[in-house]
Amino acid sequence: MSVLKVIEVLSSSPTSWEDAAQKAVEKASKSVKHxxxxxxxxxxxxxxxGSITEYRVNLKLTFEIE
Incomplete structure (x- = not known):
C-alpha cells in the first residue's frame, strides 16, 4: 500500500504556461522523490x-511517501 502526499508549488516563465509547469516539476524533483x-x-x-511578460502557474504535485 502506498501513501501519497500533495504539495502546492508556484512557478513562472517568460515563455509559456507549459514551460512554467515543466520548470516547477524539474526544480521540485531535485528535493522531492517519486x-x-x-x-x-x-x-x-x-x-x-499590452504584452504578456510572464506566465505563472499554481500546481499541485502528488508524490509517494517512502
Whole structure:
C-alpha cells in the first residue's frame, strides 16, 4: 500500500504556461522523490505595456511517501 502526499508549488516563465509547469516539476524533483502527477490549479500572466511578460502557474504535485 502506498501513501501519497500533495504539495502546492508556484512557478513562472517568460515563455509559456507549459514551460512554467515543466520548470516547477524539474526544480521540485531535485528535493522531492517519486513525483506521480501534477495538477495545474491556476494559470495567470503578468502584462506590461499590452504584452504578456510572464506566465505563472499554481500546481499541485502528488508524490509517494517512502
Amino acid at each position: 513525483i506521480r502527477s501534477v495538477y495545474v490549479q491556476d494559470q495567470s500572466a503578468q502584462v506590461t505595456n
